[in-house]
Amino acid sequence: MTQQPHSRETTGPTAEAAAGAVPLRRRPEEDADVIVVGAGPAGSAVATHLARAGLDVLMLEKSTFPREKVCGDGLTPRGVKELIDLGVDTREEAGWLHNRGLRVVGGGVRMELAWPELASYPPYGVVRPRQDFDDMLARHAQAAGARLNQATTVVSAITDDRTGRVVGVRAKVGRERTEVSYRAPLTIACDGVSARLALSVGLEKRDDRPMGVAVRRYYTSPRTTDDYLESHLELWDRSDPANPRLLPGYGWLFGMGDGTVNAGLGILSTSKAYGRTDYRALMRSWLDGTPEEWGFREDNAVGKVGGAALPMGFNRVPHYRDGLLLVGDAGGMVNPFNGEGIAYAMQSAKLAADCVVHALSRPTPASREHALSRYPVALRQQLGGYYRLGNIFSKLIGNPVIMRTATKYGLPIETLMRLVLKLLAGLYDPKDGDAFDRMISAAVRMSPSA
Structure with missing residues (x-):
């Protein structure tokens, strides 16, 4: 069931709005507890988590499913873990093509590296076309209770006149491009690299990130x-x-x-x-x-x-401000080591959902804001040091001399390449891992957050 959108574009001042805080769940004139802009892996994942927690979630997707996306269509074990956490059946019988690892070709070397055996991640990756993958995830979110409006292009945020807080979004719907608006206490931007929603409130990308x-x-x-x-x-x-x-x-x-x-x-x-x-x-x-x-x-x-x-590398910040959370590509969360985006989109979705659920369960405006402020902190704690290393790595290999040297002398050494695989794919156990895991964990801890 889809609620009719409201057409008003500003909100009247209230005590809570004037304080710049989240209202307690939704007001009668609002369309949902949370609006999720974009129904790709980030949007569908966060919608699933939120709906399972009992929130009324409205997803707004500019395309119609099934739709094509440019991607490699392959997920490492890190991405598979996020699917499992969502309750998605990742067995081959459910339509997933499994793989055992990564084959590296270069410098006259052809080497097969199995995915590492870890406590934190499954020992297999999967392949599935994005056209089918995204459709499946959106349906998974709907099955959890989220509502999905397709052919709905969000063009900008609606902000409160007095506080500047994001209180909804403006959109154009269908072939007729009918202008509508939707409102909710919180909005989550999962609109990908275009980041149109973030740009509408002045959140520009950082040029010092790859x-x-x-x-x-x-x-x-x-x-x-x-x-x-x-x-x-x-x-x-x-x-x-x-x-x-x-x-x-x-x-x-x-x-x-x-x-x-x-x-x-x-x-x-x-x-x-x-x-x-x-x-x-x-x-x-x-x-x-x-x-x-x-x-x-x-x-x-x-x-x-x-x-x-x-x-890449958190190239758009802050990830939370004034009622708007950035998740996945909208927040620049592609891994700068290997270009993987889906796993980190779903991981950030899970972190965002947890903070939103806790925020909307609290009784006071200040307490709700405190819960929401935890989202960027949690991102930095889980990925900040790792992404800082990735940003440095991307600059180093931009030097042709370093790139040639690494290819010529590094690729033939299998032990080194197993370490590199763990580092580049983010596949290591932060605690109780092997010597390679401990080396990577130490490097991440010593790196300032991105």
Whole structure:
């Protein structure tokens, strides 16, 4: 059941609004306890957690499901853990293609690294097309009790005249682009890299944090079934044959199990080539260098090349201010080590939901604000040090000399690569792990939060 949106665009002053605090649950004129903008992995995850806690959640999604998203379609064990925490059935019988680890290719080396055995994460990754994955997660949120309005493009926040607090959103609905508004005590921005909602209240991205760009395409290929995700760590820009450049990024080949392979590449902004490279041409050049029998040629292409930006390392802050929480890509939560976004979108969703549930259960405005202030603190505690290391890493490999040296001398050492896998994928036990886990945990603890 969908409530009719209200058309008013400001709220009258009340004692609580004047104090800049969250009202106790919803007022009669409000549309939900919480508005969630965007029904991707971040939005559907936070909506599921909130609805299960008994809150009335309204999700607003600009597209209609099923819809396509540019992504590698592969989840590491870190992402699988978040799915399990949501109660999603991740068995192969439920439509998930499992993998055992990561195959690394580069520097003349081809090495298969199994996902580590950890107490904190399952020992397998999964692959599933985003077109199906996002639809499944949205339906999962609906099954938990969240309401979903599709074809609803949120264009800006509604703020209280006196306090500046976010009290709702303006949106355009359907093909007619009918202008409507929705209100709730709290709003959660899960609208991805565009971060339109955050921008509408002046939350700009930080230019001192890395960005990435990814492009991908599907190909019919005999490599459609693979026990490993495959990562190619040497991406050469040969647009100038006299001056080929090794770029900070990687290419991937993820078998989909349906007769196709997701082939793509990601590049970091720390390279001078960022923004000046024809990424589609780069991918074409890289795939043309693969064996012809693999099938990564134009005749076997399925659909068009898609591209997307990757906001990394907490590049938009604060993650909570004046009734608005930023979750997932909207808050720049892509891992700067490896470009993984889904796992961290769902992890931040869980943290946000926990803070919101506690806030809306408290009796006083000050206490509710105190609970909400815990969200950015929890993010920094769980990811801040790790992301600071990732930001440093992204700058280092932006140096071609360092990139070439690491590729030449690091890749052949299997023990080192197992450490690197744990670090880059964030797959380590913070407590009671092995020597590698203790090394990574110590480095993270010593790093100031991002």
